[in-house]
Amino acid sequence: MNENYFEVLGLTIGELRSLNEKAIKDRVNSAHLELYRKSLAAGGKPGEDKKRELLNDAKKILLDPEKRKKHIAELSHQEERESSRSDSSQSHPIVKFPNGDEATSIPELATLMMKHSEDAKEALYAGDIAASLSSVGELRFTKAAREVVEKYPDDQDIGFAAMVQILGEKIQYRGSEAKTPQQLARLIDQDWEGGKGLLYVGFITLWLKYVNQEELADTADKIINRYADEEDKGLELFVQRLDPRIGLPDPKTSRTSIDFGKIDNETKKTIHLKIENAGRGFLYGDVQLAGKMHGLQISSTQIIGSATVTVELDASSLTAKRTHKAELIISTNGINGGKLTVPISCYVDYPVQKSIRRIAISGISMSAIAIVARLVVIQLGDFIGGFKLGWLANARFVYLDANWVKWLEWPMIDQIIYIPHFAGFNFVISFAALCTGLFFFCRKRGSR
Numbered sequence: 001m002n003e004n005y006f007e008v009l010g011l012t013i014g015e016l017r018s019l020n021e022k023a024i025k026d027r028v029n030s031a032h033l034e035l036y037r038k039s040l041a042a043g044g045k046p047g048e049d050k051k052r053e054l055l056n057d058a059k060k061i062l063l064d065p066e067k068r069k070k071h072i073a074e075l076s077h078q079e080e081r082e083s084s085r086s087d088s089s090q091s092h093p094i095v096k097f098p099n100g101d102e103a104t105s106i107p108e109l110a111t112l113m114m115k116h117s118e119d120a121k122e123a124l125y126a127g128d129i130a131a132s133l134s135s136v137g138e139l140r141f142t143k144a145a146r147e148v149v150e151k152y153p154d155d156q157d158i159g160f161a162a163m164v165q166i167l168g169e170k171i172q173y174r175g176s177e178a179k180t181p182q183q184l185a186r187l188i189d190q191d192w193e194g195g196k197g198l199l200y201v202g203f204i205t206l207w208l209k210y211v212n213q214e215e216l217a218d219t220a221d222k223i224i225n226r227y228a229d230e231e232d233k234g235l236e237l238f239v240q241r242l243d244p245r246i247g248l249p250d251p252k253t254s255r256t257s258i259d260f261g262k263i264d265n266e267t268k269k270t271i272h273l274k275i276e277n278a279g280r281g282f283l284y285g286d287v288q289l290a291g292k293m294h295g296l297q298i299s300s301t302q303i304i305g306s307a308t309v310t311v312e313l314d315a316s317s318l319t320a321k322r323t324h325k326a327e328l329i330i331s332t333n334g335i336n337g338g339k340l341t342v343p344i345s346c347y348v349d350y351p352v353q354k355s356i357r358r359i360a361i362s363g364i365s366m367s368a369i370a371i372v373a374r375l376v377v378i379q380l381g382d383f384i385g386g387f388k389l390g391w392l393a394n395a396r397f398v399y400l401d402a403n404w405v406k407w408l409e410w411p412m413i414d415q416i417i418y419i420p421h422f423a424g425f426n427f428v429i430s431f432a433a434l435c436t437g438l439f440f441f442c443r444k445r446g447s448r
Contacts, residue, residue, distance in 0.1 A: 003180065004075055005058035009035065013072055016062070025063060032059040053182065053245075074212055095123070095132045106141065110167035113160075121160040125149055129163070141167060144210040151202060162203050166210045173198070181208075181216055185243035188235065189280060196235045200224055216241065232305065236282040236333065250279030251303075251334040253342060258311055258328070260346035265315045273309045273342065275330060285332030293326035293344065294318055303332060311344065318348045 006013055009031040016024050032055055039052050061067045093102035094109050097116045103109035113120035113129075123129050130145035144166045152159030165171050170179045174191050178184040184204070188195030198204050199220060208217035219241050227234025239246060254274035263269065277283035285303040289296065294317040299310035309328070318324055325345045332338035 003054065003057070005061050005071060006075075008054055008058040009062065011062075013075070016068075021065065028059055028062045032056075056245075057182070077212070094136050094138070095129065106138065106167050110164050113164050113167070117160065120164075121156055124160060124163055125156055140210060144206070148206065151206070158201060158203065162206050165207055169211050171198070171204070171207055181213060181242040182246075185239045185246050188239055188242075189246070192232075192235070192282070195239075196231050199235055199238060200228075200231055230284075232282045233284050236284070239281065247280050247335075248338070249277045249281045249283040249332065249334045251283055251285070251330065251332045251338065251340060252276055252278045253330070253340060255342065258342060258344045260313055260315075260344075262347045262349055263313075263315050264351035265318055265320055265348050266351045267313075267315045269313050269315075271311045273311060273328070275303055275307045275309065277306060277334075279335065283332055283334060285330065285334075285338060288329045288331070289326060290329050291326030291344075293324045293346075296326055296344065298328070303330070313346065315346065315348050318346075320348050320350050323347045 006016070009028065011027070011031055016027065019027065036052060036055050039048050039055065042048050061071050093104045094106070095103045095112070097103075097112060098119055099116070101112050101116065103112045113124075120129070124145060127146075127149070130142050130149075133139075133145060134142040145163055148159045148163045148166075152162070170177045171184060171187065172178075173187075173194055176187055176190060178187040188199075195204075202224070205217050205220040205224070208214070208220060220238060223234045223238050227237070236249075240248075252275070254276075255271075258271050258273065260267075260269050260271070275283075275287070283303060283305060286301050287298060287303065287307070287309055288301065289298060293313075295314035297312050299312070300307060311328070323345060324347075325343065327344060328342040330340040330342065332340075
Protein backbone atom coordinates (compact mmCIF):
# COMPACT_ATOMS: atom_id res chain seq x y z
CA MET A 1 0.00 0.00 0.00
CA ASN A 2 1.42 3.37 -1.00
CA GLU A 3 1.78 6.14 1.60
CA ASN A 4 -0.84 8.88 1.56
CA TYR A 5 1.42 11.94 1.62
CA PHE A 6 -1.53 14.24 2.28
CA GLU A 7 -2.19 12.40 5.52
CA VAL A 8 1.53 12.41 6.39
CA LEU A 9 1.47 16.23 6.46
CA GLY A 10 -1.98 16.41 8.03
CA LEU A 11 -3.59 17.74 4.84
CA THR A 12 -6.44 16.65 2.56
CA ILE A 13 -6.80 16.49 -1.21
CA GLY A 14 -9.89 18.69 -1.11
CA GLU A 15 -8.09 21.32 0.98
CA LEU A 16 -5.32 21.79 -1.57
CA ARG A 17 -7.55 21.60 -4.63
CA SER A 18 -9.17 24.91 -3.66
CA LEU A 19 -5.78 26.73 -3.53
CA ASN A 20 -3.50 28.16 -6.20
CA GLU A 21 0.10 26.95 -6.55
CA LYS A 22 1.60 29.68 -4.36
CA ALA A 23 -0.90 29.02 -1.59
CA ILE A 24 -0.33 25.25 -1.91
CA LYS A 25 3.43 25.81 -1.59
CA ASP A 26 2.99 27.92 1.55
CA ARG A 27 0.57 25.41 3.11
CA VAL A 28 2.81 22.40 2.41
CA ASN A 29 5.97 24.12 3.66
CA SER A 30 4.21 25.30 6.81
CA ALA A 31 2.82 21.84 7.61
CA HIS A 32 6.18 20.19 6.91
CA LEU A 33 8.12 22.64 9.08
CA GLU A 34 5.78 22.24 12.04
CA LEU A 35 5.83 18.44 11.99
CA TYR A 36 9.58 18.27 11.30
CA ARG A 37 10.32 20.46 14.32
CA LYS A 38 8.15 18.27 16.52
CA SER A 39 10.05 15.21 15.34
CA LEU A 40 13.40 16.87 16.11
CA ALA A 41 12.13 17.84 19.55
CA ALA A 42 11.28 14.19 20.20
CA GLY A 43 15.01 13.47 20.16
CA GLY A 44 16.17 9.92 19.62
CA LYS A 45 12.85 8.17 20.06
CA PRO A 46 12.47 5.04 17.88
CA GLY A 47 11.08 5.73 14.46
CA GLU A 48 11.71 9.49 14.44
CA ASP A 49 14.41 9.25 11.76
CA LYS A 50 12.06 7.37 9.44
CA LYS A 51 9.27 9.80 10.25
CA ARG A 52 11.42 12.75 9.15
CA GLU A 53 12.35 10.92 5.94
CA LEU A 54 8.65 10.38 5.26
CA LEU A 55 7.92 14.08 5.93
CA ASN A 56 10.60 15.06 3.43
CA ASP A 57 9.18 12.65 0.83
CA ALA A 58 5.70 14.10 1.32
CA LYS A 59 6.95 17.66 0.93
CA LYS A 60 8.84 16.79 -2.24
CA ILE A 61 5.84 15.08 -3.86
CA LEU A 62 3.21 17.65 -2.90
CA LEU A 63 5.26 20.69 -3.94
CA ASP A 64 5.68 19.35 -7.47
CA PRO A 65 2.40 19.82 -9.45
CA GLU A 66 3.01 16.82 -11.73
CA LYS A 67 4.06 14.48 -8.94
CA ARG A 68 1.15 15.67 -6.80
CA LYS A 69 -1.29 14.95 -9.62
CA LYS A 70 0.16 11.47 -10.13
CA HIS A 71 -0.02 10.78 -6.39
CA ILE A 72 -3.69 11.76 -6.27
CA ALA A 73 -4.38 9.38 -9.18
CA GLU A 74 -2.58 6.53 -7.38
CA LEU A 75 -4.57 7.14 -4.20
CA SER A 76 -7.82 7.11 -6.18
CA HIS A 77 -6.87 3.87 -7.90
CA GLN A 78 -5.95 2.34 -4.54
CA GLU A 79 -9.31 3.37 -3.06
CA GLU A 80 -11.19 1.86 -5.99
CA ARG A 81 -9.25 -1.39 -5.71
CA GLU A 82 -9.96 -1.70 -2.00
CA SER A 83 -13.64 -0.99 -2.66
CA SER A 84 -13.68 -3.66 -5.37
CA ARG A 85 -12.12 -6.16 -3.00
CA SER A 86 -14.70 -5.36 -0.34
CA ASP A 87 -17.57 -5.91 -2.78
CA SER A 88 -16.17 -9.16 -4.10
CA SER A 89 -15.60 -10.54 -0.62
CA GLN A 90 -19.29 -10.18 0.14
CA SER A 91 -20.20 -12.49 -2.76
CA HIS A 92 -17.73 -15.38 -2.54
CA PRO A 93 -14.13 -16.10 -1.49
CA ILE A 94 -11.25 -15.57 -3.93
CA VAL A 95 -9.67 -18.95 -3.21
CA LYS A 96 -10.77 -21.87 -1.05
CA PHE A 97 -8.02 -24.23 0.09
CA PRO A 98 -8.42 -28.02 0.47
CA ASN A 99 -8.55 -27.86 4.29
CA GLY A 100 -11.47 -25.42 4.10
CA ASP A 101 -9.59 -22.13 4.68
CA GLU A 102 -10.99 -19.32 2.54
CA ALA A 103 -9.25 -16.15 1.30
CA THR A 104 -11.75 -13.31 0.99
CA SER A 105 -9.23 -10.52 0.28
CA ILE A 106 -5.89 -10.14 -1.46
CA PRO A 107 -3.85 -9.72 1.77
CA GLU A 108 -5.60 -12.78 3.21
CA LEU A 109 -4.81 -14.74 0.05
CA ALA A 110 -1.10 -13.91 0.45
CA THR A 111 -1.18 -15.09 4.08
CA LEU A 112 -3.00 -18.36 3.32
CA MET A 113 -0.74 -19.12 0.35
CA MET A 114 2.22 -19.00 2.73
CA LYS A 115 0.37 -21.21 5.21
CA HIS A 116 -0.54 -23.79 2.55
CA SER A 117 2.57 -23.32 0.38
CA GLU A 118 2.55 -26.70 -1.43
CA ASP A 119 -1.17 -26.60 -2.28
CA ALA A 120 -0.89 -22.93 -3.27
CA LYS A 121 2.14 -23.56 -5.48
CA GLU A 122 0.35 -26.38 -7.25
CA ALA A 123 -2.76 -24.21 -7.74
CA LEU A 124 -0.64 -21.32 -9.04
CA TYR A 125 1.14 -23.42 -11.69
CA ALA A 126 -2.10 -25.18 -12.62
CA GLY A 127 -3.63 -21.78 -13.41
CA ASP A 128 -6.26 -21.99 -10.65
CA ILE A 129 -5.04 -18.90 -8.76
CA ALA A 130 -5.13 -16.78 -11.94
CA ALA A 131 -8.63 -18.03 -12.74
CA SER A 132 -9.90 -17.26 -9.24
CA LEU A 133 -8.41 -13.75 -9.30
CA SER A 134 -9.95 -13.10 -12.69
CA SER A 135 -13.39 -14.20 -11.48
CA VAL A 136 -13.44 -11.49 -8.80
CA GLY A 137 -12.16 -8.74 -11.11
CA GLU A 138 -8.57 -8.58 -9.82
CA LEU A 139 -7.18 -8.21 -13.33
CA ARG A 140 -3.80 -6.78 -12.28
CA PHE A 141 -3.09 -9.71 -9.99
CA THR A 142 -4.47 -12.12 -12.58
CA LYS A 143 -1.89 -10.84 -15.03
CA ALA A 144 0.80 -11.12 -12.37
CA ALA A 145 -0.06 -14.77 -11.66
CA ARG A 146 0.18 -15.64 -15.36
CA GLU A 147 3.47 -13.77 -15.85
CA VAL A 148 5.04 -15.42 -12.80
CA VAL A 149 4.21 -18.89 -14.14
CA GLU A 150 5.54 -17.96 -17.58
CA LYS A 151 8.74 -16.40 -16.22
CA TYR A 152 9.69 -19.16 -13.80
CA PRO A 153 8.43 -22.43 -15.33
CA ASP A 154 11.42 -24.42 -14.03
CA ASP A 155 11.83 -22.76 -10.65
CA GLN A 156 8.46 -22.92 -8.98
CA ASP A 157 9.81 -21.87 -5.58
CA ILE A 158 10.90 -18.48 -6.93
CA GLY A 159 7.67 -18.09 -8.88
CA PHE A 160 5.60 -18.90 -5.81
CA ALA A 161 7.57 -16.48 -3.59
CA ALA A 162 7.23 -13.73 -6.20
CA MET A 163 3.45 -14.18 -6.38
CA VAL A 164 3.03 -14.12 -2.61
CA GLN A 165 5.04 -10.92 -2.28
CA ILE A 166 3.19 -9.25 -5.15
CA LEU A 167 -0.12 -10.06 -3.44
CA GLY A 168 1.19 -8.81 -0.10
CA GLU A 169 2.62 -5.68 -1.79
CA LYS A 170 5.84 -6.05 0.17
CA ILE A 171 9.18 -7.79 -0.29
CA GLN A 172 10.29 -10.02 2.56
CA TYR A 173 13.58 -11.81 3.06
CA ARG A 174 16.16 -12.39 5.78
CA GLY A 175 13.60 -11.49 8.43
CA SER A 176 12.95 -7.97 7.09
CA GLU A 177 10.41 -6.46 4.74
CA ALA A 178 10.00 -3.47 2.42
CA LYS A 179 6.80 -1.80 1.27
CA THR A 180 8.27 1.25 -0.47
CA PRO A 181 11.20 1.78 -2.86
CA GLN A 182 13.11 3.58 -0.11
CA GLN A 183 12.65 0.68 2.27
CA LEU A 184 13.70 -1.73 -0.46
CA ALA A 185 16.93 0.23 -0.98
CA ARG A 186 17.81 -0.16 2.70
CA LEU A 187 16.81 -3.80 2.68
CA ILE A 188 19.27 -4.43 -0.16
CA ASP A 189 22.01 -2.63 1.78
CA GLN A 190 21.47 -5.02 4.69
CA ASP A 191 22.00 -8.07 2.47
CA TRP A 192 23.87 -7.06 -0.67
CA GLU A 193 24.28 -10.54 -2.15
CA GLY A 194 20.65 -11.42 -1.47
CA GLY A 195 19.47 -8.19 -3.08
CA LYS A 196 21.66 -8.83 -6.11
CA GLY A 197 20.10 -12.25 -6.54
CA LEU A 198 16.56 -10.83 -6.29
CA LEU A 199 17.31 -8.14 -8.88
CA TYR A 200 19.04 -10.29 -11.49
CA VAL A 201 16.54 -13.12 -11.26
CA GLY A 202 13.83 -10.61 -12.17
CA PHE A 203 12.06 -10.90 -8.83
CA ILE A 204 12.27 -7.20 -7.95
CA THR A 205 11.20 -6.13 -11.44
CA LEU A 206 8.00 -8.16 -11.18
CA TRP A 207 7.22 -6.86 -7.71
CA LEU A 208 7.70 -3.21 -8.73
CA LYS A 209 5.63 -3.70 -11.86
CA TYR A 210 2.60 -4.96 -9.95
CA VAL A 211 2.73 -2.54 -7.01
CA ASN A 212 2.29 0.50 -9.27
CA GLN A 213 6.01 1.30 -9.64
CA GLU A 214 6.20 0.77 -13.40
CA GLU A 215 8.90 3.41 -13.93
CA LEU A 216 11.24 1.75 -11.42
CA ALA A 217 10.39 -1.65 -12.89
CA ASP A 218 11.48 -0.39 -16.31
CA THR A 219 14.69 0.98 -14.77
CA ALA A 220 15.39 -2.40 -13.18
CA ASP A 221 14.96 -4.15 -16.55
CA LYS A 222 17.36 -1.77 -18.26
CA ILE A 223 19.98 -2.19 -15.55
CA ILE A 224 19.71 -5.99 -15.67
CA ASN A 225 20.29 -5.98 -19.43
CA ARG A 226 23.08 -3.41 -19.46
CA TYR A 227 25.03 -4.64 -16.46
CA ALA A 228 24.67 -8.39 -16.85
CA ASP A 229 28.45 -8.76 -16.46
CA GLU A 230 28.79 -6.07 -13.77
CA GLU A 231 26.10 -7.07 -11.30
CA ASP A 232 27.44 -5.13 -8.30
CA LYS A 233 27.72 -1.93 -10.31
CA GLY A 234 24.20 -2.45 -11.66
CA LEU A 235 22.78 -3.04 -8.19
CA GLU A 236 24.43 0.12 -6.82
CA LEU A 237 22.92 2.18 -9.65
CA PHE A 238 19.52 0.62 -8.96
CA VAL A 239 19.69 1.33 -5.22
CA GLN A 240 20.49 4.97 -6.00
CA ARG A 241 17.37 5.12 -8.18
CA LEU A 242 15.25 3.56 -5.45
CA ASP A 243 16.40 6.16 -2.92
CA PRO A 244 18.64 9.02 -4.10
CA ARG A 245 19.20 10.05 -0.48
CA ILE A 246 20.53 6.73 0.72
CA GLY A 247 24.14 7.91 0.54
CA LEU A 248 27.13 7.23 -1.68
CA PRO A 249 30.29 5.16 -1.31
CA ASP A 250 33.20 7.01 0.32
CA PRO A 251 36.54 6.23 -1.39
CA LYS A 252 39.67 6.31 0.80
CA THR A 253 43.32 5.74 -0.16
CA SER A 254 46.08 4.23 1.97
CA ARG A 255 48.35 7.14 0.96
CA THR A 256 47.54 10.79 0.35
CA SER A 257 50.71 11.12 -1.76
CA ILE A 258 53.43 8.94 -3.29
CA ASP A 259 57.02 10.14 -2.84
CA PHE A 260 59.75 7.92 -4.25
CA GLY A 261 62.28 10.17 -2.52
CA LYS A 262 65.82 10.89 -3.72
CA ILE A 263 66.87 8.21 -6.18
CA ASP A 264 69.49 7.76 -8.87
CA ASN A 265 68.66 7.10 -12.48
CA GLU A 266 69.53 3.43 -12.20
CA THR A 267 66.72 2.87 -9.68
CA LYS A 268 63.58 0.77 -10.12
CA LYS A 269 61.10 1.18 -7.30
CA THR A 270 57.55 -0.01 -6.50
CA ILE A 271 54.92 1.44 -4.15
CA HIS A 272 51.45 -0.02 -3.44
CA LEU A 273 48.32 2.12 -3.06
CA LYS A 274 45.09 0.68 -1.62
CA ILE A 275 41.71 2.16 -2.55
CA GLU A 276 38.79 1.12 -0.34
CA ASN A 277 35.19 2.11 0.40
CA ALA A 278 34.67 3.69 3.82
CA GLY A 279 30.97 4.35 3.16
CA ARG A 280 27.93 2.33 2.16
CA GLY A 281 27.23 0.51 -1.09
CA PHE A 282 29.50 -0.61 -3.89
CA LEU A 283 32.48 1.46 -5.02
CA TYR A 284 33.58 1.42 -8.65
CA GLY A 285 35.64 3.61 -10.96
CA ASP A 286 39.04 3.87 -12.63
CA VAL A 287 42.57 5.15 -12.05
CA GLN A 288 44.56 7.19 -14.56
CA LEU A 289 48.06 8.67 -14.66
CA ALA A 290 48.38 12.38 -15.39
CA GLY A 291 51.58 14.32 -16.03
CA LYS A 292 54.83 13.52 -17.82
CA MET A 293 57.03 11.20 -15.80
CA HIS A 294 58.76 8.75 -18.11
CA GLY A 295 59.16 5.24 -16.76
CA LEU A 296 56.10 5.48 -14.49
CA GLN A 297 53.31 2.92 -14.86
CA ILE A 298 50.44 1.43 -12.84
CA SER A 299 49.34 -2.18 -12.60
CA SER A 300 45.59 -1.63 -12.74
CA THR A 301 43.13 1.05 -13.85
CA GLN A 302 39.89 -0.53 -12.56
CA ILE A 303 38.26 -0.15 -9.15
CA ILE A 304 35.72 -2.90 -8.48
CA GLY A 305 34.62 -2.66 -4.85
CA SER A 306 38.23 -1.90 -3.91
CA ALA A 307 41.63 -1.99 -5.59
CA THR A 308 45.34 -2.27 -4.90
CA VAL A 309 47.28 -0.25 -7.45
CA THR A 310 50.97 -1.02 -7.91
CA VAL A 311 52.88 2.11 -8.96
CA GLU A 312 56.22 1.24 -10.60
CA LEU A 313 58.99 3.70 -11.45
CA ASP A 314 61.98 3.03 -13.69
CA ALA A 315 64.12 6.18 -13.39
CA SER A 316 66.55 5.31 -16.19
CA SER A 317 64.78 7.62 -18.64
CA LEU A 318 64.48 10.58 -16.26
CA THR A 319 66.80 13.59 -16.35
CA ALA A 320 69.15 13.85 -13.37
CA LYS A 321 69.32 16.75 -10.93
CA ARG A 322 65.60 17.40 -11.28
CA THR A 323 62.37 16.85 -9.34
CA HIS A 324 59.78 14.99 -11.42
CA LYS A 325 56.04 15.07 -10.72
CA ALA A 326 52.86 13.30 -11.85
CA GLU A 327 49.43 12.48 -10.42
CA LEU A 328 47.09 9.57 -9.96
CA ILE A 329 43.56 10.64 -10.85
CA ILE A 330 41.01 8.38 -9.12
CA SER A 331 37.47 8.72 -10.49
CA THR A 332 34.67 6.85 -8.67
CA ASN A 333 30.95 6.92 -7.96
CA GLY A 334 31.67 8.19 -4.46
CA ILE A 335 30.81 11.30 -2.50
CA ASN A 336 31.92 14.81 -3.49
CA GLY A 337 32.02 13.90 -7.16
CA GLY A 338 33.97 10.74 -6.44
CA LYS A 339 37.32 12.20 -7.55
CA LEU A 340 40.61 11.91 -5.64
CA THR A 341 44.07 13.10 -6.65
CA VAL A 342 47.25 11.47 -5.34
CA PRO A 343 50.42 13.45 -6.22
CA ILE A 344 53.55 11.49 -7.24
CA SER A 345 57.08 12.88 -7.00
CA CYS A 346 60.75 11.92 -7.01
CA TYR A 347 64.15 13.62 -7.18
CA VAL A 348 66.64 12.00 -9.55
CA ASP A 349 70.38 12.27 -8.82
CA TYR A 350 73.47 10.69 -10.43
CA PRO A 351 74.44 7.14 -9.51
CA VAL A 352 77.63 7.76 -7.46
CA GLN A 353 79.43 4.49 -8.27
CA LYS A 354 78.72 4.77 -11.96
CA SER A 355 79.89 8.41 -12.07
CA ILE A 356 83.16 7.55 -10.29
CA ARG A 357 83.75 4.60 -12.62
CA ARG A 358 83.17 6.72 -15.72
CA ILE A 359 85.43 9.52 -14.47
CA ALA A 360 88.24 7.10 -13.58
CA ILE A 361 88.10 5.31 -16.92
CA SER A 362 87.97 8.60 -18.84
CA GLY A 363 90.87 10.07 -16.83
CA ILE A 364 93.08 7.03 -17.25
CA SER A 365 92.35 6.88 -20.97
CA MET A 366 93.20 10.56 -21.51
CA SER A 367 96.35 10.25 -19.40
CA ALA A 368 97.50 7.25 -21.43
CA ILE A 369 97.03 9.27 -24.62
CA ALA A 370 99.06 12.14 -23.12
CA ILE A 371 101.88 9.76 -22.09
CA VAL A 372 102.13 8.16 -25.50
CA ALA A 373 102.09 11.56 -27.19
CA ARG A 374 104.96 12.80 -24.98
CA LEU A 375 107.10 9.74 -25.58
CA VAL A 376 106.64 10.10 -29.31
CA VAL A 377 107.69 13.75 -29.17
CA ILE A 378 110.78 12.95 -27.06
CA GLN A 379 111.88 10.15 -29.35
CA LEU A 380 111.37 12.33 -32.41
CA GLY A 381 113.53 15.03 -30.78
CA ASP A 382 116.34 12.57 -30.13
CA PHE A 383 116.01 11.13 -33.63
CA ILE A 384 116.26 14.31 -35.63
CA GLY A 385 118.80 15.77 -33.14
CA GLY A 386 118.84 19.42 -32.42
CA PHE A 387 115.46 20.04 -34.04
CA LYS A 388 113.53 22.32 -31.74
CA LEU A 389 110.06 21.06 -30.78
CA GLY A 390 109.31 23.59 -28.11
CA TRP A 391 108.94 22.86 -24.40
CA LEU A 392 108.00 19.22 -25.03
CA ALA A 393 111.27 18.54 -26.86
CA ASN A 394 113.38 20.32 -24.24
CA ALA A 395 111.71 18.66 -21.25
CA ARG A 396 113.78 16.02 -19.51
CA PHE A 397 112.77 13.27 -17.10
CA VAL A 398 114.01 13.42 -13.54
CA TYR A 399 116.27 10.41 -13.46
CA LEU A 400 116.51 8.45 -10.26
CA ASP A 401 118.65 5.43 -9.68
CA ALA A 402 116.90 2.48 -11.27
CA ASN A 403 119.58 -0.18 -11.60
CA TRP A 404 116.91 -2.89 -11.29
CA VAL A 405 115.64 -2.05 -14.79
CA LYS A 406 118.88 -1.12 -16.58
CA TRP A 407 119.65 -4.73 -17.36
CA LEU A 408 116.80 -4.61 -19.90
CA GLU A 409 119.08 -2.34 -21.95
CA TRP A 410 116.11 -0.39 -23.37
CA PRO A 411 116.44 3.35 -22.78
CA MET A 412 112.68 3.97 -22.78
CA ILE A 413 111.96 1.64 -19.82
CA ASP A 414 113.33 4.03 -17.21
CA GLN A 415 111.53 6.92 -18.85
CA ILE A 416 108.20 5.11 -18.74
CA ILE A 417 108.66 4.05 -15.12
CA TYR A 418 109.47 7.57 -13.98
CA ILE A 419 106.97 9.39 -16.08
CA PRO A 420 105.21 10.85 -12.99
CA HIS A 421 108.41 12.74 -12.20
CA PHE A 422 109.22 14.39 -15.51
CA ALA A 423 109.82 18.11 -15.40
CA GLY A 424 107.31 20.56 -16.96
CA PHE A 425 104.40 18.15 -16.83
CA ASN A 426 102.72 17.65 -13.46
CA PHE A 427 100.89 14.38 -14.03
CA VAL A 428 98.86 14.35 -10.78
CA ILE A 429 97.53 17.87 -11.23
CA SER A 430 96.69 17.26 -14.89
CA PHE A 431 94.84 14.05 -14.10
CA ALA A 432 92.84 15.72 -11.32
CA ALA A 433 91.91 18.62 -13.56
CA LEU A 434 90.79 16.25 -16.29
CA CYS A 435 88.60 14.22 -13.91
CA THR A 436 87.04 17.37 -12.47
CA GLY A 437 86.20 18.65 -15.92
CA LEU A 438 84.60 15.34 -16.87
CA PHE A 439 82.54 15.31 -13.66
CA PHE A 440 81.03 18.73 -14.30
CA PHE A 441 80.47 17.79 -17.94
CA CYS A 442 78.48 14.71 -16.88
CA ARG A 443 76.62 16.70 -14.23
CA LYS A 444 75.49 19.26 -16.76
CA ARG A 445 74.31 16.73 -19.33
CA GLY A 446 72.61 14.37 -16.93
CA SER A 447 72.24 10.70 -17.66
CA ARG A 448 69.66 9.41 -20.11
